[in-house]
Amino acid sequence: MRIVAWMTVAWAGCAGAAIASEPEMLGGRWLLEPGHTKPRYLFRDGPRSVDLFSYHQSDSNKDGTDEVRLRHEPGFLVIESQGWPNHPTATFPNSGNPNTIRVQQFTFRLPLEPRKAEEITRLPMGPIGVALNGVVFFNPFEQGGMNAVEGYSEVWLDSCCGHPQETGVYHYHKYPTCVKSPFADDGTGHSPVIGFAFDGFPIHGPYESQGVMARDLTGAVALDVCNGHEDATRGYHYHVTPGRFPYVIGGYRGVPEPANNRGLRRMGTGAIEDNAEGESRMEAVIAEVRPGHVARGGRREITLVIDPRRATRGPIPADRPSWVQFGPYEAVAIEREGNTVTATIDVPADAALGMLLDCHVEFETGPRTRAIKKNDVLRILE
Numbered sequence: 001m002r003i004v005a006w007m008t009v010a011w012a013g014c015a016g017a018a019i020a021s022e023p024e025m026l027g028g029r030w031l032l033e034p035g036h037t038k039p040r041y042l043f044r045d046g047p048r049s050v051d052l053f054s055y056h057q058s059d060s061n062k063d064g065t066d067e068v069r070l071r072h073e074p075g076f077l078v079i080e081s082q083g084w085p086n087h088p089t090a091t092f093p094n095s096g097n098p099n100t101i102r103v104q105q106f107t108f109r110l111p112l113e114p115r116k117a118e119e120i121t122r123l124p125m126g127p128i129g130v131a132l133n134g135v136v137f138f139n140p141f142e143q144g145g146m147n148a149v150e151g152y153s154e155v156w157l158d159s160c161c162g163h164p165q166e167t168g169v170y171h172y173h174k175y176p177t178c179v180k181s182p183f184a185d186d187g188t189g190h191s192p193v194i195g196f197a198f199d200g201f202p203i204h205g206p207y208e209s210q211g212v213m214a215r216d217l218t219g220a221v222a223l224d225v226c227n228g229h230e231d232a233t234r235g236y237h238y239h240v241t242p243g244r245f246p247y248v249i250g251g252y253r254g255v256p257e258p259a260n261n262r263g264l265r266r267m268g269t270g271a272i273e274d275n276a277e278g279e280s281r282m283e284a285v286i287a288e289v290r291p292g293h294v295a296r297g298g299r300r301e302i303t304l305v306i307d308p309r310r311a312t313r314g315p316i317p318a319d320r321p322s323w324v325q326f327g328p329y330e331a332v333a334i335e336r337e338g339n340t341v342t343a344t345i346d347v348p349a350d351a352a353l354g355m356l357l358d359c360h361v362e363f364e365t366g367p368r369t370r371a372i373k374k375n376d377v378l379r380i381l382e
Contacts, residue, residue, distance in 0.1 A: 023049070026072055027112035028200075039070050041077060043202070045193055046233040052193055055182060056133040060086040063103065068134040076109040076257070081134030085170050087178035088330050090158035090360050091323070094371040095313050102168025106136070114200030114254045116236060120226060120271050121199075121252040124263025128249065129203060131172065131179045131195035135162065137203075137248050138171045139272060147275050148173045149247055159325045159360035159373070174247040175206060175240035177355055178328035184350040186382075187211055191239070198261065199254030201228065203238045206355065214239035225271035226253040242355055243376070245274040284310045286374035289359060293379040297349035302326065302378065304341040304359065317363040317370060326378045327357030351380045 023031035029044035038057055042049040056068045061084045069080040083104035092100055108130050125143070127136035142148045143165075148157070157163050160178035164170045176194070183192040191205025191214075208214040214223055223229050227249045228238040238249050251271035258264040288305040304324070308316040324331040324343040329351075331343035341361070356376035363370040 026077075027075065028114065030072075030077060030112050032072065038066075039072075041070055041072070043193065045202070046190065050182060050193070052132050052182065055180060056086060058086070060084065061103065068132075072112070073109075075112055077112055079106075079108045079110065079130060079134065081106040081108065081130065081136075083135055083169055083171075085135050085160065085162060085178075086133050087160055087180070087328055088325060089160055089162065089170070090325075090371060091362055091369040092164055094362065094369040096371050096373070097163050099164040099166055100168055101164045101170045104169055106130075106134070108198070108260050109257045110196050110198070111200035111255070111257055114236075116253055117199075117255045119269040121256050121264070122267045122270055123249070123251055123272055124261050124267050126263060127169075127171070127198075127261050129195055129197040131176060132181065132193070133179055135176070135179070136169065136171045137195065137197075138173055140173055140246050140248075141272075141275065145275060147245070150245075157358070157373075159327055159358040161358070172248070175242045175355070177352065177357055181205070185352040186350075187354045190234075194240070197238060197249050197252060197254070197256070198264070199252045199256040201236055201238055201254050202234075203240065203248065205352075206240050206242050208239070213241075215241035215244045224253065226251045228253050246272060283312050283372055284374075285316060285372040286359060286361065286377075289374060289377040292377065293381050294347060295382065296347045296351040296353065296380050299332075299344060299346050302343050302345065304343065304361065306339045306341060306372075308339065311372075314370070316372065317365055319363060321361045322364040322369075323360075323362040325360045327355075329357075347380060353380055353382065355379065 021034050023033045026032055031042040033040040033042055043052055057066050059066055067082045067084045071078045083106055123139040128139050129137040140147055140149055161174050161176045162170050162172045179194050181192040185191050185205045187207050188210050191207040193202045194205055195203045206213045230236045240248055256264050286304055287307040290303050294300040320336040321334055324334055329345040331345055333344040335342045357378045358375045359377045361372045
């Protein structure tokens, strides 16, 4: 199964947009904008009130139900989600992952007024937060306790930084470069919100200010062990940290809502610690990718050099790949000559800048797709 295209959905409510009537204050930084068929919730992100979810409230899997549905009850924003990714994914199952993406029936309650706790709550296994598209975040570890991003099972993550586990829950272990925000994350200012932790605090993209990633801050403004910090306009909030543990969040600095994950009822205290031990299962089949960066706003050609001698999961087919993807960008044309593959991608004018994207390549070989991958190979620049 693969979702083959971005859905196109109108959204509104961003900074500067006219609001028909006065929105209702719900609590904390949340407002309800009246006059819409579907409830439209606005979130105050610094100086602006933004509609984060309307883009993702659509039936992209064509089952008659929106993937993300919102309502509120006293003290909580309630998110009902199918956990279905609304962006291109790898084919699952494949040679690196035996599981299949399945529709879920999630109900998450986010505190409207999150509050800091005296102690950090340790992250459970399973969902620890939810992205704007309703797909869940997991902590950095696989079921065996290994680091899923840099440890033995990194090959299982597709180029959108997600994969399904045994019950079909598609989830992210690191910054999901394919989650669309109403605002481009171009590195010229503070990153927008991409999701929420289960304590109600927002999770932002990687940038703190123009050209500065939050992971690189030092001193009083540095991120804490939970990947969060506080400022005068946003209060406490988290940042994803590409290439640096814990990647999304390292613990709950606030009080998490235990109804969101049964594991929260028995978790201890303290932030998680890295464990990138074990033998990596990543095949080094993709020997080279060039160029290492391309400009946004146009059609670009990327060359991959394959070294079949490095294969450890069976032979690499001699045919042209059936699919190539860099981050969220699927190849619109693929050619192969010997062990050199040329993939053509369309890079939108509002593509997120500066992040290194993963590459995922597939060959249709029968009942199980042959997949190969290389991480951190392509950067989008101005």
